[in-house]
Amino acid sequence: MKNKLQLFLCSALAVLCLACDPDKGSVAPTSDDNSGPPSAPATGAVTPVGTPEGTPLTATIGPAGGSIQSADQRIRISIPAGALTETKTISVQPLTNQCPSGTGQAFRLTPHGLTFAKPATLTFQYDEQDVKGSAPEFLRVAYQNEKGSWQSPSLKSIDTTAHNVTISTTHFSDWSLFQNVKLTHDQPGSIILDPGGQVNLKVWGHIDTPSDNTDDLIIPIPVLLDEKYIDSWQVAAEGSLKNTKSSNINTYQAPNHIPARNPVAVSVLLNKTVTIDGRVYRDLRLVSNVFVAPEGISVQIDGGAWQTYPGGANLNSTQNVVTGKNGAESASVSWKGAPEGVFRWTKSTDVAFNLLQGPMIYQHLYGTKNVQVSGGSLKVDNSNLAWVVGTFTVQPAGWVRPSTPPNVIGTANIKGVFRMKRIGQQ
Numbered sequence: 001m002k003n004k005l006q007l008f009l010c011s012a013l014a015v016l017c018l019a020c021d022p023d024k025g026s027v028a029p030t031s032d033d034n035s036g037p038p039s040a041p042a043t044g045a046v047t048p049v050g051t052p053e054g055t056p057l058t059a060t061i062g063p064a065g066g067s068i069q070s071a072d073q074r075i076r077i078s079i080p081a082g083a084l085t086e087t088k089t090i091s092v093q094p095l096t097n098q099c100p101s102g103t104g105q106a107f108r109l110t111p112h113g114l115t116f117a118k119p120a121t122l123t124f125q126y127d128e129q130d131v132k133g134s135a136p137e138f139l140r141v142a143y144q145n146e147k148g149s150w151q152s153p154s155l156k157s158i159d160t161t162a163h164n165v166t167i168s169t170t171h172f173s174d175w176s177l178f179q180n181v182k183l184t185h186d187q188p189g190s191i192i193l194d195p196g197g198q199v200n201l202k203v204w205g206h207i208d209t210p211s212d213n214t215d216d217l218i219i220p221i222p223v224l225l226d227e228k229y230i231d232s233w234q235v236a237a238e239g240s241l242k243n244t245k246s247s248n249i250n251t252y253q254a255p256n257h258i259p260a261r262n263p264v265a266v267s268v269l270l271n272k273t274v275t276i277d278g279r280v281y282r283d284l285r286l287v288s289n290v291f292v293a294p295e296g297i298s299v300q301i302d303g304g305a306w307q308t309y310p311g312g313a314n315l316n317s318t319q320n321v322v323t324g325k326n327g328a329e330s331a332s333v334s335w336k337g338a339p340e341g342v343f344r345w346t347k348s349t350d351v352a353f354n355l356l357q358g359p360m361i362y363q364h365l366y367g368t369k370n371v372q373v374s375g376g377s378l379k380v381d382n383s384n385l386a387w388v389v390g391t392f393t394v395q396p397a398g399w400v401r402p403s404t405p406p407n408v409i410g411t412a413n414i415k416g417v418f419r420m421k422r423i424g425q426q
Contacts, residue, residue: 050095366398
């Protein structure tokens with residue numbers, strides 16, 4: 001079966017390459033000291049030290065001040081004039097992230113034990129993955145102290161436009177971003193359900209402190225968030241929730257069909273404020289996106305019944321293909337470039353859609369003398385270890401009925417979803 005599927009994928013890829021014309025209680029920012037004074041209490045969550053990853057970057061900075069950032073520009077350290085009394089070699093070493101609820105890459109800033117006469121500024125850039133299941137306002141910065149526990153200083157600022165958070169520090173340590181409040185689920189990776197499936201959701205928190213707290217605070221092991229902070233749960237589309245009121249645990253039940261909006265957004269509104277540099281953030285919510293689809297590539301034509309074609313995903317550096325087959329009928333999408341992202345249909349085979357259904361052939365092109373590229377797009381998520389998932393629209397798709405001479409042509413609006421295992425993956 002696997003060999004047949006691989007042969008079918010290769011055949012589909014060959015056809016694609018030849019077929020087309022080229023072309024929200026109160027929570028304030030808290031802090032934990034990683035390289036703090038030796039007397040810092042070793043309470044809270046103690047973890048191993050992170051393992052170096054990659055090559056460190058270095059810079060020579062003296063009394064005049066200066067700055068250094070990591071190769072990926074995720075962290076930037078700015079040392080003001082007068083902070084150092086002599087010239088030092090400053091290094092930024094990427095690390096595995098051992099921080100409780102840590103997100104993304106961690107970093108070791110050296111020399112350890114170095115202290116500044118004036119506070120240095122440390123800025124972390126964050127991305128979509130860093131706030132997944134959380135919110136930018138719940139991001140905090142932490143460092144690991146000499147006893148292995150993590151501490152978090154108050155945030156100096158947050159910029160939700162530039163996507164960064166900033167703190168001040170007088171020492172170097174191992175540093176990380178972490179989610180102080182988060183919505184988790186009982187599946188590995190992103191949430192992917194069969195129609196009719198369900199997932200359990202929980203709201204967790206680490207630090208709950210008065211908004212005027214300015215000390216670096218130890219980060220404890222996360223616990224279920226006090227239900228006094230839960231306002232309500234909501235589903236933005238189809239499906240249902242076991243609880244809609246103030247519970248820190250809930251269950252989402254997917255509809256028995258592919259939802260019109262996919263993924264489905266499940267959110268919890270919080271009675272929780274966050275204070276950052278005197279500004280109070282309210283009406284905060286956590287969101288989990290739930291992708292609901294059967295295994296295969298499923299297609300809907302002009303709002304009709306969904307048709308699903310079992311198959312697989314072949315992601316490679318030449319052409320990425322997701323294709324399925326059901327008897328003599330087949331459906332596929334293909335694209336060049338990155339294995340995930342948003343892609344627009346092209347006149348060439350760079351980004352293409354093909355559907356053979358009964359006597360009809362549908363493509364991402366329409367018209368005869370003046371061939372047009374269909375509107376819509378292909379969205380692919382390759383972050384799940386088990387599945388490649390995505391959605392697409394072809395508006396309008398062109399169709400032809402070659403079995404009825406002369407060829408009859410027309411257009412149709414097509415929606416699609418797919419949930420596929422990668423070829424060669426068990």
